Amino acid sequence: MKSLVAVAAGLVLFGSSTVAASPSRAAGWSGWEDLGGTLTAGTTVSSWSSNRLDVFVRGADSAVWHKWWNGSSWQGWESLGGVIIDNPAAVSWGPNRIDLFGRGTDNHLWHRWWNGSSWSGWEDLGGIITAGPAVSSWSADRLDVFARGTDGAVWHKWWNGSSWQGWESLGGIIIDNPAAVSWGPNRIDIFGAGTDNHLWHRWWNGSWSGWEDLGGVITAGPTVSSWSANRLDVFAKGTDNALWHRWWDGVAWRGWESLGGQFLHNPGAVSWGPNRIDVFVAGLDNHLWHKWYA
Template sequence: MLLVLALWFTSASFVPLHARVTRSPSSADMGLTTLVLMPATTGDAADSPVGLSPVAQSGWGNWEAVPGAVLATSAPSVTTWSRDRLEVFVRGDGGALLWQTFAGGKWSGWRNIGGGLASAPACAAWEQNRMSCFALRQGSSAVWHIWWNGERWSEWQNLGGIATSAPAAVSWGAQRVAVFVRGSDNKMYQAYYDGQRWISWINHEGILTSVPACTSPGDNQVQCFVRGSNNRLYRRVWNGIQWTIWEDMGVNATSAPTVASWGPNRISLFARGDNGNLLHRYWDGSRWIGWEDLGGNIASSPACVSWGANSLDCFARGVDPVFNTDQGLIRRSWRG
């Protein structure tokens, strides 16, 4: 039975950052109707825009440290709402939600939002200078939500559910933001905001051994990736009409995946490999290419985002390969 939670926002309207869909919300959106399972399609190269570069090893910069001494106790989360701007979040020592901004070529320094987190955060921008963050909190298995209205953070809101993983967040169309988690039965569940209220929780089946990761590569589209019981990655797609069946994406992953869309019909998929390095595979508009090894010797699941066409920024907790000591957050960027 679907549980409907009405959580009304009191300032700016809830319109995602890259919203392109202008139709009114429908009860058929994102799985409220009976699920129809169909094989995932591979797309059409003719739909690919001109000028988008293929991701290549030569386009990546070096790994670099994220400034500001912080003891991160979770994988990071990163989102963006403007060109060449990054909003980075992590759980700090003691469970506080920490936040740092990169803009104008400079880092802001870490800010403490509090919250008593029991999981890694997951954050998504849904409009210019508007963001939502989700996490589990200490003493609760429910998913909690906090949002930024351009000037201040809201109070934490309880979205319910019984989560056994950190959440994943994505904004996928006009007045839309969705959160995905692994449930107590190891299946993937989803709640989403339809422009007026929260709708929860929708069962997506699967056997998850990680946090989900989701992105929106186009209007009214969502693609979610998870690690399965055999440590291989799997994908499920909302194509604007219905959800596809789970599709095997390969690789022996030792972390949850992360995924970012860097242009219409362009997707990059990342995970930590069994060698501890960041692995990367991408969809070039007509086929999957990779995997490539991006190094890094990372100690957490990665987090990646694109602020525009032909841009990717990836973050993770780093570890010294010789002394096995924490190196804090590290970043690697690609520009096509």
């Protein structure tokens, strides 16, 4: 499919009670949940265990704000400080561990982490990035960060367990933040919105593939989650400002399907177990909105 066609009957207007019929294959999707807050960029989310969610956003003060689901209720908001441009990025590589990244006002990559008892300070990782970053982890103490450089290409920096490596260029030309996920050791899948507004995909399986055109017409950076080996769920904002979904089922790419809503910026998504996905967006009211598949 080469374009996302606005389907009026599929929209859910945040702040209204209008809920339309679900699209095909969406019987497992919840409605939209309003989690409040005031967001000024796209969101990100990580999970370190079953039924745990940590969501990070840029607030009205340009600081990073954090809200979390502890398995029974939503907690927060708490400020993690800093001053960032665009969306943050977060990943968890083990219980009680979160690594958080953002683009500073100096256009450097900045890093802060939770070690189970406290948050570190902010660490300057340099570079010159021109959109919000993305991060993935394929094992304990491994981090792969991706960002758009001044040349519009995707650039990669990684933590190998003892030191930061990089930067290296992965080429391409993207118009917003990339998205990344790891579904197994030595595997990374990255996605971006190309200058043609198509979804583009590249992967690492011991060496980097070329770029693959997955079509669609997306109007902000995508997000991606994975609930098991060889499973990918990609979400993006369409021309109708709704959330659109395309997935790799291990054999072929499926979709696109509309999940409705009207939102700003880029979405965030995570999977914490088989057949579970949590997606977050900034609504037109600048609140954090949540939808899940189970």
